[in-house]
Amino acid sequence: MSSLSGKHGLIVGVANRRSIAWGIAQAVAAQGARLALTYPSQRLEENVRELAEKLDQPLVFPCDVTSDEQIAALAEAVDREFGGLDFLVHGVAFAQQAELSTPFVETSREGFRIALDISVYSLIGLTRACVPLMERRGGGSVLTLTFLGSDRVFPNYNVMGVAKAALESTVRYLAADLGSKNIRVNAVSAGPIKTLAAAGISGFSSILQVYRERTPLRRNVDLSEVADAATFLLGSASRAVTGEVLMVDAGYHAVGI
Numbered sequence: 001m002s003s004l005s006g007k008h009g010l011i012v013g014v015a016n017r018r019s020i021a022w023g024i025a026q027a028v029a030a031q032g033a034r035l036a037l038t039y040p041s042q043r044l045e046e047n048v049r050e051l052a053e054k055l056d057q058p059l060v061f062p063c064d065v066t067s068d069e070q071i072a073a074l075a076e077a078v079d080r081e082f083g084g085l086d087f088l089v090h091g092v093a094f095a096q097q098a099e100l101s102t103p104f105v106e107t108s109r110e111g112f113r114i115a116l117d118i119s120v121y122s123l124i125g126l127t128r129a130c131v132p133l134m135e136r137r138g139g140g141s142v143l144t145l146t147f148l149g150s151d152r153v154f155p156n157y158n159v160m161g162v163a164k165a166a167l168e169s170t171v172r173y174l175a176a177d178l179g180s181k182n183i184r185v186n187a188v189s190a191g192p193i194k195t196l197a198a199a200g201i202s203g204f205s206s207i208l209q210v211y212r213e214r215t216p217l218r219r220n221v222d223l224s225e226v227a228d229a230a231t232f233l234l235g236s237a238s239r240a241v242t243g244e245v246l247m248v249d250a251g252y253h254a255v256g257i
Contacts, residue, residue: 003031003032003235004028004031004032004033004086004231004234004235005031005032005033006032007028007032007033007034007086007087008033008034008035008036008078008082008084008085008086008087009028009033009034009035009036009085009086009087009088009089009234010035010036010038010074010078010085010087010088010089010126010130011024011025011028011035011036011037011038011088011089011091012037012038012063012065012088012089012090012091012092012122012126013038013089013090013091013092013093013145014037014038014039014047014048014051014091015044015047015048015195016044016047016051017051018193018194018195018223019091019195020091020145020190020193020195020223020226020227021089021091021145022051022223023223023224023226023227024089024091024143024226024227024230024231025037025051025055025089026054026227027224027227027228027230027231028087028089028227028230028231028234029055029056031231031235033086033087034056034057034058034082035055035058035059036058036059036060036061036077036078036081036082037051037052037055037058037059037060037061038060038061038062038063038074039060039061039062039063040062040063040064040065040092041064045062048060059077059078059081059082061074061077061078062074065092065118065122065125065126066117066118066122068125071122071125071126071129072129074129075129075130075132075133078130078133079132079133082133083136084133084134084136084137085130085133085134085136085137085140086134086137086140086141087140087141087142087143087234088126088127088130088134088140088141088142088143089143089144089230089234090122090123090126090127090142090143090144090145091144091145092118092119092122092123093118093119093145093160093163093164094114094115094118094119095111095114095115095119095158095159095160095163096111096114096115098111099111099112099115099158099159099160100156100157100158100159100160100201101156102158104158104159107158107159111159112159112162115159115160115162115163116162116163116166119160119163119164119166119167120163120166120167120170123142123144123167123170123171123174124170124174127142127174127178127185130142131178131181131183134181134183135181135183138182139181139182139183139184140182140183140184141183141184141185141186141233141234141235141238142174142178142183142184142185142186143185143186143187143188143230143233143234144167144171144185144186144187144188145187145188145189145190146164146167146168146171146187146188146189146190146245147160147164147189147190147192148189148247148249148252148253149161149164150164150165150167150168150189151165154207155203155206155207156201156203157201160201167187168187168245171185171186171187171243171244171245172243175242175243176243179242184233184238184239184241184242185242185243186233186238186241186242186243186244186245186246187244187245187246188226188229188230188233188245188246188248189245189246189247189248189249189253190221190226190248190249191211191215191220191221191248191249191250191252192204192207192208192211192220193220193221193222193223193226194208208220211249211250211252214252214255214257215249215250215251215252215255216250216251216252216254216255217250217251218250219250220250221248221249221250225248226248229246229248233246
């Protein structure tokens with residue numbers, strides 16, 4: 001696996017130690033990258049700062065991804081400290097609990113807007129803000145996180161499935177848009193992992209059990225496996241890979257029954 005020594009990255013979406021974004025942060029830091037992390041609100045600030053202390057010379061900034069002003073301020077702050085950026089990890093996803101606990105047909109207009117704004121548009125907004133920073137380095141890599149619920153129906157995943165489908169399409173359009181700037185855009189589609197977001201999905205433990213029984217590897221995946229795949233996509237070993245959704249789900253996506 002390629003070293004990320006001397007590289008600078010921005011990771012958005014760390015909530016606690018179980019976050020996939022935090023697993024990625026640890027993996028890329030171990031490869032030598034220096035990182036900036038963000039927190040969306042004061043409620044999560046302490047968590048993020050405590051985790052950041054485990055990294056080498058980390059930066060920690062506030063960023064509510066629903067605010068164009070905060071995204072712009074984040075990019076300016078990162079640029080002041082790093083003088084450019086080599087990669088961006090987008091690990092942000094959210095849907096209101098009401099949209100995950102009622103039939104999909106009952107999805108509210110506002111609930112739909114919130115889910116798509118935070119889970120999808122934020123990738124566009126953050127990428128746009130980071131493009132000038134990556135151009136300064138001769139290119140870069142953007143990575144987001146998705147799930148098979150984008151393509152298949154999972155109980156109670158509801159509007160998040162629609163959001164993930166939109167997110168994967170966004171990856172392809174951004175990849176096409178930014179390839180001439182040597183900026184690559186990819187996604188990792190991870191198997192189910194017990195994250196803060198997963199805790200809001202009723203019956204999630206049943207999904208974990210089904211995966212254990214039906215994946216070709218007969219097991220679930222863990223954070224380190226997803227983080228290793230992400231590190232590959234963020235480094236030079238994947239320099240010809242863009243517009244890709246890399247499945248890291250123990251092979252579940254390949255089976256029928």
